[in-house]
Amino acid sequence: MDTEEETSTVLVKFTTKQQHYKLRGTMIGMTISLVIAGKKMVKNVMQKANSDIGELPHFDFIIAGQLLTCTLKERLEEAGLSLEVVLEAEFLETHPPPTPQDSLQHDDWVSTLQCCEEWMATGCYDNTVHLWDLVGLSKGKGEQAHKLTIPAHRAPVKSLTWVNTKDNIKTFISTSIDQTAVIWAWASDSNTVECVSECRGHTQSVECVAVSPSCKYFATGSWDNSLKLWKTDPVNENQAEEEDDDGPDRKKRKGDKKAKTKSSVLTLNGHSENVGGVVWTDERELATASWDHSLRIWDAEIGGMKNQINGNTAFFCLSHSSINKNIIAGCADRFVRLYDPRASGS
Template sequence: MAEQEAEDINVLVKFITKQEQYAVSGASVSVQASITSAGLNKVIRAFNRQGSVEKKDLPQFEFIVSGQLLIGSLKQRLEECGVSLESVVEIEYIEKQPPPTPKDSLHHDDWVAALQCSDQWLLTGCYDNTLHLWNVEGLAAGQGDRAHTLTIPAHRAPVKAVTWVHTESPTKTFISTSIDQTAVLWVWKSDTNTVECVSECHGHTQSVECVAVDSTRQFFATGSWDNMLKIWSTGNKGTEEEEEEQDKKRRRAIKPPKKTPITTLAGHSESVGGVVWTGVKEVATASWDHSLLVWDIDIGGVKSQIIGNCAFFAVTWSPLNRTLLTGCADRYIRMYDPRITEGSVVQQKFTSHTKWVPSVKWSTTKEHLFVSGGYDNVVKHWDFRSPKAPLYDLSGHEDKVLVVDWSHPDYIVSGSSDCTAKIFSTEEKQ
């Protein structure tokens, strides 16, 4: 009887949206407290039957109640956030994100532990010490074999991280790091499909686990199993004439020149698993020592630190929402605002993975969205307003997901110890 009474409780709601083409009247409407997203979608459609948008043209919507996407019933959500059932509840509705669709599976000879997509090219790094270049247009068409452009015997041990530096001209540059304790700067001439090692970066004493390039493309940072953060120059500050002269010197050299770091920063007591630039001359690192450190490169020291209760494996920064995401050993993903100095710096905790989360990546164009990869073989597509459940699980890998990337707005890419990289399209019109 009590359950029946709960079902009969009504709540006054007011619908709001920033997508004006789907806006409805601002009047409040009474709905059952037990209503879910499916029921709220029916209410929005009823509002629009006499409006300017035909019912058949309306998309499915997600509903935001007190800052979070509605997953269960409206009553459950209001009870969670302590909102009275007798108040008028504002519900924002947004167009539902379509599920990413599988596009291709790229086979490698060993684990795929590193990858990054540019506007035209995908770079992958493998445990057989090789790098691979792929044409994104071919991948989008599901032609992985024909999209494969080049294999590079790059290192003397497995590749752990890669990043693009410049991709605008036919002469493109990228960096790879390895268990062989080096980071290598490469030049690839896409018009002739030839690649050259510009310099080998020596200084770390153990595996170089992560790499990131700053927004000016003049500097890059590496983190290592030796607990150190090192800052390097990309060497891309000269004029065209100077670069040509350097080119000639490299061609005359028997071995590629060795590069030494500009700065070495000590502060972690265990391996640095993730590194990201959070501003000009500012870097954040995630470590197995349970800490996140934000560094001021100019002064060569720690600007702020965040102490957690488990190992941090990866970190990603969003300039759109100014927050950090971390992948952790306790299966959670955590979101931090490094600007907060009082109270909890953990803004949100995301739970769904059942094993370690070694990789996370923000969307570059949508401030609420990110992806994660787990040792549970699953890539998850998230909206940070839904901490208890991802929008979608992207399945297909048969072993641990080691790395995910969403640098290209239209493609989520993942690498796995099943020796494949998988491409998922996020294009809204396919």
């Protein structure tokens, strides 16, 4: 950058939506080689506007729709703006990065967590599920908010979801590398838990789980490349009492009385690699994310695939918007991508 560019100026109009810093359209000529210095600049602007100033916090600036992290010259070039325009700079208080309020100790990796209205469930690589009181956590009680440790599986826990949290008996589902999904009933008043059903059918680790909007069904995705649908009802025609097993891998679960073995009501095949994410888009439709570089939309009613979105990298997880019906997915190439499954070639 030559000397002339170093000294070029642009007229900057400072605005804010924060009422206690309201200005009257104050404009200042600024050298484009500068990065706006938050606290000092706002103080100067307010002095020029004859505004009352007290102790000021630090500020960030938004110019042409983006947070300013470079010089004015670089921002003008990115936005395609000339020096003749009046540049509008919106300023707002800088909020410090969040700091941990508490630390909840586990004995191994925490692989998953799910919150409901008052409770949080966490899954751990030591094969356990932990239940926590969110009200206690919000009051900074930390470990005192811990309600229960459940020896839930015979291998690390991979995913969790709550099913029913409105009654005294709360139900949730955990899945594991031990190839099972387990339905649990937790009595929050007495703080006791029962293993209601053990869902068997996958031949490799069960990586993800999601419950339908009506809570009548749930779906699981697995390293065996399949998507399976199950009933949340603890009683169905496919279940039988679990046989006694005195083998070395059989561990008695907390509250395990006569857990039933449940079979899936539908298996959907099509993915060629691990199914890492699943979500219900409505009561009859699901979407899955897979390491085979595809997102797939499934019709749970007819038991087949409706749509496929191909990418150029593995998809690890996904979420669905009930408002605009779009799908957002996390990818192996470090990007988060947004898709409209209704658009051709999306």
